[in-house]
Amino acid sequence: MATFRASDDHLNKPGALIAALPAVLGFVPEHSLTIVTVEDGQLSCVMRVDLSEELVDSLDHLAEVAAAAEPDGALAVIVDDDGMSCRACLEEHRCLVAALTTMLAARDVELLGAFVADRVEAGGQWLSLDGRPGWGRIEDPRSSPMAAAAVLGGRALHARRTDLEDVIATADPARTEALRAAMVLAEHDGDRRPRAAARRDVEHAVASARRLARGVPPADADLVRLAWGVTDTRVRDVLYALAVGPEAGAAEALWALLARTLPDPWRVEAIVQLAFSAYARGDGPLAGVSLEAALRSDEEHRMARMLDQALQTGMRPEQIRELAQTGHRLAKRMGVRLPPHPGGPRTRVG
Template identity: 45%
Template sequence: MVRFLSTGPAKALVAAAGRSVHGGMVLAMTTMHPEQPERPGNPTLMPGVGPVRIGDPGDLIAAIPAMLGFRPARSLVLVCLDEGDGPARVRAVMRHDLPDGAVGPLDREAIERMSLVCEREDIDAVIAVIVDAGRAPGMHRAVVGELELHLSGRGVDLVGALVIPEIAEGRPWRGLCGDPRRGLLPDPVSSSVALAQVLGGRAIRSSREELEAIVAPHPDRERAGLAELLRERPARRSRPRDELRLVLARIAELASGHAPYRHELVDLARALSNPRVRDALLSLAVTAEADAAEQLWILLARALPDPERAEPAALLGYSAYARGDGPMAGVALVAALEANPRHRLAGMLDAALQSGMRPEAISGLAVTGFDEAARLGVRMPPPIYGG
């Protein structure tokens, strides 16, 4: 049976991620249904600006878009809690597509993967939130039952299960499996967690589709023109040092409002195809230039043909992963692997993301980037946290 925290208002504390004085970081993971082209498992830290209190189940549901970075639909969302002294603290948020019908082997595999993350992260308790506009109480109960089975096998308590048709102001939510609680959802945009995220500089998108559109490739005809330029434009004999400096200059120019011309896109594609240049640029993810660099990676990931777009997409994936934006990292890495299924960096990062690996576990790539840049004789911007 599901053991509920209480039938009254439950208080949870969302602690700031990164260098939080409260210790520990807020991990968010989102997984796509295995039948979808996206890879399952997008772990990330949720950047915040300080502890935020969540007063009741409605507040908790309203905070989910801010914790994930987008508003989920047809989803199973796990809110993972640390029930130490004082109010419970949200440690992680995980998401998986709901099954179209009965719970199948792929759904059980995803639930088991999430339960393994809970065990590894020493999660004490989990609240399940089902977001589904369809009336499928049988499927909802089956999902909760499967979840409780896997969590209990890992020593994790399922302390609540809630269902809501969509995460929007005024929509009714209710408890499942005998939980009598119910209510109307407050405005997610006005939630304290959403405010903390916006103040921390993190966008909250209306849907996953809006997230995917950020790196959606330009029309084939436009990219085919660039592919032709890549074939016809003579390659310059440039040293890796000069290619790295070229990319850094283009980042600065884009930040000042000057977008690269078509021939400059070709030069950038060739520069990023040099593994030494690409690896050196990984260091930007932990510097004050990370946002500016990401804008160039997005521009190139949309404009370049396959397989060239894999390089900027992988750089974007690493940068998003390093700063704790798992959903953005997952979308970018999918784009990289679609452009080049054998891309080693994207494949490695995607595997780490699926397994729920924390961002600090991949921080060594930024250190390697600084070392590579030093070998090339290029001084990179300093790391923000002395990494």
């Protein structure tokens, strides 16, 4: 699920609503059902699932998630390239919408509109599915105000969901396996280490992010140290603070690099750091993909589960950013000087 705000134009114009979906999701949806919630006359949260024969069995859960934030209503968009030319497909989609309407109504959420689109691109077509007459053309997603806002906010827009998944996919399997051997040989005592050792690992992570921002990637020895460092909960909790502030972009680039390079189980902590950073800056799609990967590797990971629950219930990024203040407090207690947090302690790495 992604959280966003959009104008009344998206609510009243299906062509504009559908054109805005790639900017909200971070990729162009294909063969999927998207549910968008409405609050105070504006679009608020969005979730997307693949179309499948089993989808009807998941509608109850989707309706529960959509209703979690108690929205005023919801909209549904089905993307199916055969959905407008195939009469049997249209009937299946209408049945799906009818079932979704019933399940949302059971949770006091009205389905305000439902549409099918053949493709999400300029010139694509949409058709109303909720019994009211309606047909039209889809506006150019690249010209959508939501797309402009996403780019200005530092979010990348991908052609497909798989392109988004590549942000964290293992890039060089041979190097990753070589790092696994190095990880096993390295010695680390985790939380049992002296506080000074944890402090040095935090400082090393900040320095590594800064070097990467200057075009200098970490050497293998640095990768091993970074990977073991975030297994120390003190280091991990402090580093969440980097998601907000002047080092946020550099830190996120480092976490993405570690996610693509480290072997399991060490890459999980990097992926969760990336998810936290993406969520904090409002990139729900990247946060969602990252959390899915993290929970596949470790379904009991406490922070991953907490962030996933927050994302599922539509918690705003500004609420997540407040958690970064905890990292600054922990850093101060540890004796680490971090870059300033907006509204928080004005400290710098020396």
